[in-house]
């Protein structure tokens with residue numbers, strides 16, 4: 001049973017989104033034709049929403065090819081049942097109307113569409129205030145019809161407030177959010193609820209660390225970590241409390257998963273899915289290399305109870321405070 005969520009009146013998404021960073025080239029070789037065939041399989045099972053970016057290698061081109069194939073197989077109307085949420089991640093510099101429009105047009109062309117469902121804007125350097133210019137241009141382009149909605153990724157609460165103060169309309173912010181990394185709860189989640197902004201979470205499975213695969217396994221050497229995602233979240237595990245505490249967490253998650261007759265990944269996904277500010281959890285898909293569709297479809301049915309949450313808390317409260325050491329959402333990028 002797949003769960004849907006209205007991100008806006010005219011944009012409904014699957015609450016487990018397929019993440020496409022995994023096709024960028026740093027998570028193993030992705031064979032394009034196989035990848036497109038797999039995308040059809042995801043779509044057919046109800047996993048109809050894709051999260052991607054202009055900087056994720058061929059991801060936007062894959063969406064374009066996928067849309068052509070979907071139309072051929074099921075007709076033009078079926079395209080309405082697929083959503084592709086891309087990102088605009090420019091190098092910090094002047095953000096003129098023509099520069100911003102140029103990048104939007106490039107995404108439109110690659111994705112074989114005349115309107116982007118959502119463009120999520122990322123900015124590397126808050127000392128450069130041009131991010132406001134970029135967002136004003138994106139809003140104007142939205143009003144002309146080339147973009148349906150404007151969102152953000154990795155913005156902190158302070159800048160989100162500054163953006164809203166400018167009268168810019170934002171529907172979402174994409175941030176790292178997991179059992180391990182709950183920084184979001186300090187400022188971001190309450191702020192978003194108050195301002196009707198949806199959170200989309202990534203890193204919820206820590207690149208696959210939050211699964212049976214790593215249970216009871218010795219601490220990996222950095223060289224053993226085969227994807228950019230595992231490397232990224234191994235650093236996060238170390239910043240959080242280290243491998244031994246992480247194994248303790250996996251043991252507790254195993255117990256909870258057995259009680260609910262589901263996987264550890266399902267527990268980790270459900271834990272975030274049920275947060276009131278969260279519209280969806282993005283789970284990376286190494287298209288054509290591995291897939292966990294059947295397992296991930298079970299996450300929607302898992303309902304963690306207060307006993308489960310207390311068990312999780314008994315481990316997470318032993319960890320370091322990531323908000324104190326890293327800062328608010330997105331600070332790890334700056």
Ligand SMILES: NC(=O)c1ccc[n+]([C@@H]2O[C@H](COP(=O)([O-])OP(=O)(O)OC[C@H]3O[C@@H](n4cnc5c(N)ncnc54)[C@H](OP(=O)(O)O)[C@@H]3O)[C@@H](O)[C@H]2O)c1
Nearest residue numbers: 019020021202203205206207208211229265283284290292
């Ligand atoms: N905005 C940003 O800055 C940002 C940053 C990072 C990610 N993201 C987005 O979030 C997406 C997710 O990426 P992520 O790096 O955070 O990875 P993730 O979703 O935490 O982990 C994905 C990996 O988890 C494993 N997995 C998935 N389902 C599983 C299951 N049911 N059981 C066991 N293992 C399972 C798979 O590993 P195997 O393939 O090895 O089986 C998969 O490759 C990205 O594609 C991207 O769209 C955004």
